[in-house]
Amino acid sequence: MPDPQARAWVEIDPVALAQNTRAIRSYLGAQTELLAVIKADAYGHGAVAVAEVVLAQGATWLGVATLGEAIQLRRAGIGAPILLLGGVDTAQQVQALLYWRVEPTLATWEHLRLFTQVAQTAGTILPVHLDVDTGMSRFGVPWHEAIPLIQAVWHSPGVRLASLYSHLATADDPDPQGVYLQQQRFRQVLQEVQRLGIPCPKVHLANSAGMLLDRHLHYDMVRVGLALYGYAPAPHLEGILPLHPVMGVRARITQIKEIAPGTGVSYGHRFVATQPMRLATVGIGYADGVPRGLSNRMTALVRGRRVRQVGMITMDQLMLDVTAVPEVQVGQIVTLIGREGNHQITAQDWANDLDTITWEILCGFKHRLPRILSASPVPVSLGAIASES
Structure with a gap:
């Protein structure tokens, strides 16, 4: 449960994450591995906690x-293979x-010269994944x-080709x-590699959208990000898998006041009351990640009811x-x-x-x-989720 003193928090649902991962895993063929993309702190969900759940599923x-x-991830005890999708360009980084x-x-x-030099100096072989820009x-x-x-x-x-990807x-x-133009170019590269007799242990091309678009894009592995977190990447790809949003965002009301008709609200008085109103000030703002551009456009859920946001969203309050x-x-x-009663607001709605x-x-x-695990009718821990089959 949230800290009683917390003004606002991000709520992570490990059950939804586990369900999404299992749905994706079952959608893939037995020969296709799942790489979970957890960059940017798992898209804001918490990289270590997400890694524990998705690896278990x-x-x-x-x-x-x-x-x-x-x-x-390594310092947290995560031992699974990790692919670094970004670049490195110093010997110190390669040593790390x-x-x-x-x-x-x-x-x-x-990259090849740097990787080879550092690996040879260390007396080891570095697995590398060659990114083909198609x-x-x-x-x-x-x-x-x-x-x-x-x-x-x-x-x-000093280096070993671990995979080819695009x-x-x-x-x-x-x-x-x-998509199919890129696949055609990728296929040409793969065919030439095969003709030359160069073994390649792994080939991967599809992101979340590619995974849902066409199973012929799956190859040996897919790299899935957004779908893990409960969203299809585009409207025409919705419904293919039963995905559930993993993230909720909640905050507390810090003050309630009555205002009269003609009263301006917040900076610039971009909203002026036309009738008597009761306003609730909520302790979250654009410094927390609620875009200012949603001012006078977004809604929220209070006691299971949808209410409108009024006035400009400020740094710490709305x-x-x-x-x-x-x-x-x-x-x-x-x-x-998140969801309350019969209503739900999603990150896709904001987008x-x-x-x-x-x-x-x-x-x-x-x-x-703070990131917290969402409440559940039965107490749930990451360990309990990890043990599900």
Whole structure:
């Protein structure tokens, strides 16, 4: 349960996370592994806690963006293979990779020289994952330049080719033409690698959207982020799997006041009451991750009822119109994202209102909001969830 003194918090539902992971795992073929993407502190959900649940439910790999994220997991006792999706460019970073048993992405000739030199000096072999840029134009070796680099990796001492992968740029688009163009380019690289007799233990291409779009994109492993946390990446991909949002956001009412018609509310008086109103001030604001752009547009749930937010959202507080909610009191818990009674507000709702993406909303909640496990009719611990089959 939340700290009675907490003004606001992020609530994580380990049961929903476990259910989502099992649904994804059962959707994949027996030969396809699940890499759980838990970069950015597991999209704001808490990387260590998420890692414990998803690994217990069938994930075999973890994906992170930075070396620091990987070290956090290792220090917490997470022993599963970790793929570093971002780049490293110093000898000290590569030495840390070796020490913490983190497998890096290789995307350039400079990477190969650095990895080889450090690994040889250490007297070991570093597994590397070669990222082929088939259309993302972000990280990775361009697909039409990939073969010489792959050959060099294969013949270089100190490194071992652990996988070839690429990243889909438009898998959430209703038109799959771009996806299949990238797959065609990726397939050409794989065919040439096979012709050259270069063994590659693992091949992976699909993100959450690619996984849901077409099983032919699954290959040896899929890299799933958003779907783990309960959201389909696009409307046309909804309903394929039974996904449940894992994150809730709640806060407490800190003051209730009556205002008269003509009273302006919050900075700039962008809202002016047209009738007598009861306002509830809530202890959460844009410094916590509630976008200011939702001012006068969002709703919240109070005592199972949907109420509107009024006035500009401020750094630490926002105001709700609770005129129609009886018996509301200071200390009352307000649901900003989550379910109460028959109503639910999701991160996707906020994203739709702001013309942005669900990923941005989930990652936006700051760490001055404590992360807690959601209440359950039966006490639930991460250990209990981990033991489910």
